[in-house]
Amino acid sequence: MGMKKREQQRPHRTRTQRKIGLAILGARPAFAENLHVGRPNIGNRKALFRRFDEMLRRRWFTNDGPLAREFESRIAQYTGVKHCVAVCNATVALEIAIRALELRGEVILPSYTFIATAHALQWQEITPVFADMDPGTHNVSPAHIERLITPRTTGIIGVHIWGRACATFAIERIAKKHKLKVLYDAAHAFGCSNHGRMIGGFGSCEVFSFHATKFMNSFEGGAIVTNDEALSKKLRLMRNFGFSGPDRVIHLGTNGKMTEVCAAMGLTSLESIEELIALNYRNYVEYQNGIEGMPGISLIRYDAREKGNYQYIVAEVDPDVAPLNRDELVAVLQAENVLARKYFWPCCHRMEPYRSFYPSARLLLPETERVAARILILPTGQAISSRVIRRICMIIREACHSASLVRMKLRAC
Numbered sequence: 001m002g003m004k005k006r007e008q009q010r011p012h013r014t015r016t017q018r019k020i021g022l023a024i025l026g027a028r029p030a031f032a033e034n035l036h037v038g039r040p041n042i043g044n045r046k047a048l049f050r051r052f053d054e055m056l057r058r059r060w061f062t063n064d065g066p067l068a069r070e071f072e073s074r075i076a077q078y079t080g081v082k083h084c085v086a087v088c089n090a091t092v093a094l095e096i097a098i099r100a101l102e103l104r105g106e107v108i109l110p111s112y113t114f115i116a117t118a119h120a121l122q123w124q125e126i127t128p129v130f131a132d133m134d135p136g137t138h139n140v141s142p143a144h145i146e147r148l149i150t151p152r153t154t155g156i157i158g159v160h161i162w163g164r165a166c167a168t169f170a171i172e173r174i175a176k177k178h179k180l181k182v183l184y185d186a187a188h189a190f191g192c193s194n195h196g197r198m199i200g201g202f203g204s205c206e207v208f209s210f211h212a213t214k215f216m217n218s219f220e221g222g223a224i225v226t227n228d229e230a231l232s233k234k235l236r237l238m239r240n241f242g243f244s245g246p247d248r249v250i251h252l253g254t255n256g257k258m259t260e261v262c263a264a265m266g267l268t269s270l271e272s273i274e275e276l277i278a279l280n281y282r283n284y285v286e287y288q289n290g291i292e293g294m295p296g297i298s299l300i301r302y303d304a305r306e307k308g309n310y311q312y313i314v315a316e317v318d319p320d321v322a323p324l325n326r327d328e329l330v331a332v333l334q335a336e337n338v339l340a341r342k343y344f345w346p347c348c349h350r351m352e353p354y355r356s357f358y359p360s361a362r363l364l365l366p367e368t369e370r371v372a373a374r375i376l377i378l379p380t381g382q383a384i385s386s387r388v389i390r391r392i393c394m395i396i397r398e399a400c401h402s403a404s405l406v407r408m409k410l411r412a413c
Ligand code: T4K
Pocket: 036, 037, 038, 039, 040, 089, 090, 091, 092, 113, 114, 116, 117, 159, 185, 187, 188, 209, 210, 211, 212, 213, 221, 222, 339, 343
């Protein structure tokens, strides 16, 4: 695009928007402290400390304790799924689920996901086969999945990126046709729905993450949810070394147990879930208003007919239209102590060991390559106020307005 056109597309500064100095151009950073993406939310502290006290009094800290059991039954109830197996984190949960489903050979998954999804396969010497995304949803493309199926394929892992459900019906149709198993990485999707049904009940099982950076956290933690009773029993055994009772091991297993401290935090977070979602939604709308009208910059949309958790503020920066590209905006924001992130860049196929295994994978993943270079994640959650969001949006607007200066400065650096 020509320089003149770019200049015309500069965002207009209205009379009420005063000019602000930019740290990248030498002004003082807008924020004295770092603003993180993924700053943990904290529920009712009194309730949390009460749970810690009870736990200390009981001297029962892990191994299927009462808090972990209560957490499991609350998660099952909340998602409307019959069985929940709480696990120490979602990565181990994925590893256990993959093994319990007896996946082998090749498993198809998106490259546009957190590295844990791929590692959980490779860790067990299963070949992850990366499929391209649908750029409209950022989720894996079912059409591409079907093209990647070989006689060695045993399963598909769909990932509900940003809490927007992947094309479960299409994926499950393909799986049925080719006799494959389906597991969903729902690390982003706790509290979200798909066609009016809570995520958790799709595929053979689904895995949630309750990591500290997730809007609903248990410090570290995860859960596998399923409506399949036999599978839930197997998962439970595998999570605890295969013990079926004292001194009796009947299955191969690992240590994937959730501790009582984590369950206490999880239960307390769960009690605040509606508040946290409402807060995330308010933040999302505030960002939406602040970013509106900026050429080439938009927030991804969530389907208002579905339940969402709005835990990620995902901006897409079109480098052909926006005055600054994604990487330039990240540099501008970081100078102001806004630690915006580029999730999921580089995508899995560009990270080791996959990068060495499949040096030309990018040729098969054009949409993933294109979209991953445009995504910018902004801070949200309890740690961020409306005033802070307005300021972040003003910084972006001002940087776009002074794009040539900013670019010159960045080049000089
Ligand atoms: N599948 C998907 C699709 C996932 O997104 C994830 C995790 C998983 C599977 C695996 O789930 P877990 O096994 O973790 O349960 C972070 C999280 O560590 C990771 O859980 C999450 N996805 C991913 C999207 O984000 P990093 O590498 O960005 O983490 P880090 O250390 O850079 O932290 C992110 C930001 O949060 C930083 O700016 C600092 C801030 N932070 C972090 C922690 C831990 C805090 O302010 N306080 C904290 O306590 O992966």
